[in-house]
Amino acid sequence: MFSLGFYYFFFNKRTSLISRGSTFRIVADATARFDYGLTYPLTYKFQIPLSSSGIQVWKKDSPGGSYIQLTEKTSPDIFNGIEAVRFDYTLGYAYVSILFPQTSDSFYVKFIRNNGDGLTGVTFLNFTQYYDNRVSAAVFTMDDCGVVQLSDFETASDTFASKGVWVTAGFFHMGDFTAETWENIQSKIDNGYIEPASHSMSHLPMSDDFNVGESRQTILDNLTMPPLNKKGSKEYLFAWITPLSKYSEVMQAKVGEYKYLTNVAGFGTYVYEGIFPVWDEISGLYEHWDRYAFAESVSLATMNAQFDSDHAAGKIYHLGLHPQNVSWRADGDFPLHLDYVKNRTDVWYVGMGHLMVYRYATEHIKIEIINTNFDEI
Ligand SMILES: [Zn+2]
Incomplete structure (x- = not known):
């Protein structure tokens, strides 16, 4: 229950008791x-x-x-x-x-x-x-968005935008990015339906803090966040995608320290539940969670069936993908899956970090x- 706060009655002598609603x-x-x-x-x-x-x-x-x-x-x-x-x-x-x-x-x-x-x-x-x-949510998260995979990222971004489906893009190997790389990424973000995320600097947990803070700062320094990641002049990065599906309590604590809200860890590492992760009091963010699969590893029929199952159960459908491993031809399995999922009035199409900032705000x-x-x- 929410407290009622207080009732405020205002009597305006000039206009008498005009009801304003x-x-x-x-x-x-x-x-x-x-x-x-x-x-x-x-x-x-x-x-x-x-x-x-x-x-x-x-x-x-x-x-x-x-x-x-x-x-x-x-x-x-x-x-x-x-x-x-x-x-x-x-x-x-x-x-x-x-x-x-x-x-x-x-x-x-x-x-x-x-x-x-x-x-x-x-x-x-x-x-x-x-x-x-909405009855259910549809979340897509892309790993391995870097220089080598830039054209695949661009094609993926255009495909998601053309279908009106949001995707969370995890950038990595950002030490290799040139000014032109950032500009190309920025143009896709500005085109809509892309939520930036960090997929670490090196893709390897080389340092004690897993580059959690450095990768966040690199993204914020080089990109203008989409409006759903901005409050006035302050910008936010909500989503961390763990490299190589690795997870540790030290990493989770660092992700929380740098004010990410969510940590996803590959797939197959944990049981896929399709529900909101719970708040992790110790690390100060939501518990790490998992995706149903990577799109390139499952068939169109399998993806569609999982979507139907999660949709019917009122769950969060969450699929990962590597843009360089997916066929982006119009008749490829993944574009056809997006065609199956898109344009539903009872589905919430949302980036992973946006999903979790909504959750956090409502709490x-x-x-x-x-x-x-x-x-x-
Ligand atoms: Zn990766």
Whole structure:
């Protein structure tokens, strides 16, 4: 349960008791916001009166700011990682997906009718497990994105973007990158659907800290992160992909120390569960987890069947791949698998780090509710 915070009643003598609707103030934990940005839109599930219609949701970033209406999406729309509201008028729910402001840890949301009247009887229920209350999530993580594999990375990036499916790209051997390498990678990131990740500097755990910090800093120094990894001028790198499927407690502790949120370890090392890993209190990030397989090692039929199984069970489908080992021909197994997976309205297409920052945020946000029918906030 979330605490109610406080109720705020405002009597405006000039305008008398004009109903402005239900307003909510959302406040993030300041430390969590600083450490991890909380840069992915979170989906707040509100109860709205049954049989309502024509509702609008507006937000503003500060008490003195202006309200902006959120874009309404409907269930046939394909969208991921954006601000939007989707209503289920039949069951009386509003799924409100909102980003925190760039420069503040709090914001306001209000519900009004199309005619401008306030809407009463709105209640915050909970965060949805997956963005926009999707049934399941689809996560793809690419290992071994480097100079030698650059053209494969580029082809992979174009393929994912053309299909509207997010992928997390793990860069490695970054000591070999030239300015041109970084520029080529940047252009693919700017094209969308790519979440950068570290796959270590050397691909070998050569040093005590496994290059965890150095690789993070190298990426942040040379790339402009996508908007979902940025808060104001501060940039975040959430995802670490363990080289050679190696794992140790020392590595996990380093990954946590450098404020990554998630550590994935190849495949076959651990049992694939397709569920959120739990928080690791000792190392300060989520527990390491595993992928179902590498795409190049399984058949199209096998991949599709695993996706169907995870989708039906409401799980997180998580597949790894090495871009240089996959056929990118349109009739190759992996592009055909993406065709099978893509464009589903009940699936959340999301990078691995974005998935986990969503999870983290929903566990670390205080909801202070300012709920008034006479709101001038
Ligand atoms: Zn690798």
